[in-house]
Amino acid sequence: MENPKRILKKEVRILLIIIIVFFVFYSDDAEAIAYYVSPSGSGSLCTSANPCSLNSGLSNAVAGDEVVLKDGSYGGPFGTTRGGSPSNPIVIRSENWRQAVIKRFNVLHSDITVRSLHFDGKQEIAWIFVAGHTDGGNEIINLIVEDNLFENAKSSCVT
Numbered sequence: 407m408e409n410p411k412r413i414l415k416k417e418v419r420i421l422l423i424i425i426i427v428f429f430v431f432y433s434d435d436a437e438a439i440a441y442y443v444s445p446s447g448s449g450s451l452c453t454s455a456n457p458c459s460l461n462s463g464l465s466n467a468v469a470g471d472e473v474v475l476k477d478g479s480y481g482g483p484f485g486t487t488r489g490g491s492p493s494n495p496i497v498i499r500s501e502n503w504r505q506a507v508i509k510r511f512n513v514l515h516s517d518i519t520v521r522s523l524h525f526d527g528k529q530e531i532a533w534i535f536v537a538g539h540t541d542g543g544n545e546i547i548n549l550i551v552e553d554n555l556f557e558n559a560k561s562s563c564v565t
Contacts, residue, residue, distance in 0.1 A: 489515030527559030
């Protein structure tokens with residue numbers, strides 16, 4: 407008959423192997439987070455009930471996350487602080503279709519999606535400005551601009 411201590415050590419080793427295999431093969435990537443922002447948002451919670459500022463939401467977002475703009479008019483201009491990845495872009499979108507009004511948004515990084523915002527220049531400039539990376543002027547790739555409304559501007563465009 408085998409020594410009980412040996413049996414226990416063997417069982418512990420088997421259990422550790424099972425746990426390691428589970429985490430290596432079955433764990434998902436970190437879940438995407440939705441950062442809720444509002445024109446009057448403050449603090450750092452960035453939840454639907456306690457939204458933060460647009461700048462805070464953009465600063466917090468990483469690949470795969472969303473920055474969700476609650477209804478209202480946002481000053482600006484605002485801009486990306488980092489890019490996503492080809493398979494996990496950072497999505498900047500309106501919570502309610504085109505009810506988040508923004509004047510200007512600067513895209514400075516790749517792998518960004520801008521969706522369902524309302525760009526209203528109020529007779530000034532309403533646009534999405536795309537510039538090279540802040541780390542040396544590389545081109546922006548994988549930028550998706552979809553279902554946005556551009557109006558009331560001298561120059562309404564994506565440049």
